[in-house]
Amino acid sequence: MLLFMLAERRWMFIGLIVPGLIGCLASAIGAVSARRRDGRPPDPSGTAPSTDMDSHERERERQALYAEDAISLEHLLGLATYDAGDIWRVVSRRWDRTMETRSGPGRGSGPSLHEIPVGIGPGGRPTAIDLPRSGPHALVAGTTGSGKSVFLQSWCLALALRFPPSMVNFVFLDFKGGAAFQPLHRLPHTVGFVSDLSLDHAVRALRSIELELKRREHLVAMHHAADTDGLPEPPPRLIVVIDEFHALRQQLPDYMTQLVALASLGRSLGMHLIACTQNPMGQVGNDMKANIGLNICLRVRDSLQSSELLGTADAASISPGHPGVGYVHDGEARTVFRCSPPRSATTLTTGCVRAARFLGQSAVEPLFSPPLPRHAPIPAADMTDRHVRDPLDAVPLGLMDSGVRTLPLELSLHLGNVAIVGAVGRGKTSILRLIGDQLRSRMGAEITWVVRMPGGGYRKNTTVTAARPSDAMTAGVPPAAPRRIWLVDDADDLLDPLCDDPLHADFMEAVGSPRCLTVFALGSSRHLRFPEHCAVRIVFPTGDRTADMMAGIPSSTLSMLGVDDASIPGRAVMLAHSRAFPIQCYAPPDGDPVGDGEITS
Incomplete structure (x- = not known):
């Protein structure tokens, strides 16, 4: 190119090219001199040569x-x-x-x-x-x-x-x-x-x-x-x-x-x-x-x-x-x-x-546990000797997820009414059966079952368990009145203010009474008022983020749920004490899969 410029007498372009040529020549001379001093070829990777040992020594x-x-x-x-x-x-x-x-x-x-x-x-x-x-x-x-x-x-x-x-x-x-x-x-x-x-x-x-x-x-x-x-x-x-x-x-x-x-x-x-x-x-x-x-x-x-x-x-x-x-x-x-x-x-x-x-090194506590299982059978110990001192204190319900660990979940019977909200087939009835089957074997409870009849209307059945022994009984004092507990399935109509069913008044009286615990299942939260009707909510997610947030599930809890959680029977979110966490409800004690079915009393 330099020769071409000289032949054409383009002196201005020659002035622009010459400084670059001088720089390239100086760089080439410097590289050759450095290689001769070191006595080794340049590194093909283009990185600086190592100072701890030469490449030949490392290869050897x-x-x-x-x-x-x-x-x-x-x-x-x-x-x-x-x-x-x-x-x-x-x-x-x-x-x-x-x-x-x-x-x-x-x-x-x-x-x-x-x-x-x-x-x-x-x-x-x-x-x-x-x-x-x-x-x-x-x-x-x-x-x-x-x-x-x-x-x-x-x-x-x-x-x-x-x-x-x-x-x-x-x-x-x-x-x-x-x-x-x-x-x-x-x-x-x-x-x-x-x-x-x-x-x-x-x-x-x-x-x-x-x-x-x-x-x-x-x-x-x-x-x-x-x-x-x-x-x-x-x-x-x-x-x-x-x-x-x-x-x-x-x-x-x-x-x-x-x-x-x-x-x-x-x-x-x-x-x-x-x-x-x-x-x-x-x-x-x-x-x-x-x-x-x-x-x-x-x-x-x-x-x-x-x-x-x-x-x-x-x-x-x-x-x-x-x-x-x-x-x-x-x-x-x-x-x-x-x-x-x-x-x-x-x-x-x-x-x-x-x-x-x-050496007696105690078992190291894990930092985290696997996610909630798709199916959780209730442990035998939870059905027998967990609440000997106070049979009506709490009932095992399933497993809860803190976001890091899965822990046993107990439903306290002293918090107040419990509303279970979810579509058919998600496990509302199974939760009622689980609670009822455990309370039936405990003393001092008056359990009232309310179920919807196939032809319409509701049927009520009350069972009173054996009285709890106490020091007052030995002193000749009559035993305390049994604890009133209502278990109501498909309670949407009974919660409707315009309901004309004969049980509507009794149901609303039980919901409003501080001396009665009412656990009721709903298909939707349309007529549910919180906290007037309940203190604890168990909500089955639908997979629709807007609908789930309207049902009370916080967005932070929804982010913990997977794509399949809306279709897993027994997978719900419990809202209590201003907290919300995913849960997996125990399967019914008879071994049937979690899902809605008929309650028998």
């Missing part, structure tokens, strides 16, 4: 690892010589020593997770990972077949074999079916496990992590401590391990704020995140990446993925025939290692379970 060490046979995790941790039945004895002694160290003079530094061996490095030297000091969070990358799942198993098992459940807990979230963490499910350290690809279950896990974060913040603030290590009784370090992190990010983007908060505050609160993915490119935002100081990269498909974590293309050069080989980069140095896989993860897990039982 990697080839040396290829030549060495991988040693098992049992051998690495000194457990290979023990029989499977004796593993728990060794684990118990190690946990004892760890707890003594924690309670000794150096306890001010808190439980340390440093120097956890996970494999071997150059020369057969053990490679250890220090999560709190190098992290406090880690990003693990590796393509399919790189040995990432086995590495996660080895790392978590090594932690569990070093520290008792009172010092370290795990939450495992797997978005590819649970293959990676299934052997770790039985660890006594595990306080949460999601492996069924259920988004509802994963949401509960993320909510529980957020609540645990707030709980620990409150503990630290209450004791005016800098971190959880400064508390009189520090809570266990919580390690959240997420496999297929990119799937979580894609399917639940609105819940990334919980993980960002964990990454930001986890160091001082004793909470750590290990995020695993096949492709690290763009999977972790800058707000999280700023708090992740430990990068572990096994074999990846291209040099850009390797450079994202290591700053070099080394991980892209790992041979596919050597799974488990990777690099640990803590921000200061890159170390090549080979993972030590467990010979039997089940044996090591069983050893931890037996050691926890031997």
